[in-house]
Each structure stands twice: as C-alpha cells, then as structure tokens.
Amino acid sequence: MAAAGPDAQPRRVTVADCATASRVLETWLDADGPLGGAICSKCRSPGSSGRCAAPSLGAVVGREVQATVAGLGRVRARIVAVPDEATVVLEPQGGAPRPVPLAGIRDARLAVDW
DSSP states (O other), X not given: OBXXXXXXXXXXXXXXXXXXXXXHHHHHHHTTOTTTTOOOOOOOOHHHHSSOOOOOGGGGTTOEEEEEETTTEEEEEEEEEEEETTEXXXXXXXXXXXXXXXXXXXEEEEOOOO
C-alpha cells in the first residue's frame, strides 16, 4: 500500500505508478546521475530480442570495481583498459594490471567510497 500524502487514504501501487517512476529514474540516470553517465539505462525486454542492450565498457575505464574474478577471488580493482569485447584489463589494489576474460568475472559492481 502507498499513500499520496500525510492525510491521504492508502492505495495500491499500480503498474502505471511503476512505469512513471521508472521513466523518471531513467531520465535522471541518463542525464549524468550519481554514476556520471557511466551507465546506460536503455534495456529491451528479453522477450523481444533475447538480449539486453549493454553499455560500452569503455565508459568505465579508470573506475574502481568490486569483483569476483576467477583466479583472484573477491577483489577491488581499477579498470585500466577494455582491449576487446571479451577482455578487460584490471589492476587489483597492490597488484599489477592483468587482462581478465569477461567470462571469468562472476560479478562486478562499481566501487563507491562514501
């Protein structure tokens, strides 16, 4: 249940409410939101083409990530380069840059220092 204001009667959240919120967030993120334009929120329904539109990895070169990488485990690393569509060069904290196949990255998130 959601209320529209302090004196409003509770009401159910509708699909239209969710669509409106999604459009507002998409506009904010695409207009250099908190990640500085490093993401692209344009995504197609998996049913329409089978794949989501992915942002260019080149947009995150120089950024820090927290990632689980085959052979390294959970690391914090800087993205040094993206030489091709299947490889990223990571520089783990305290280590030398090394090429890593994208298939060897189990999960990754941009690191945020609060």
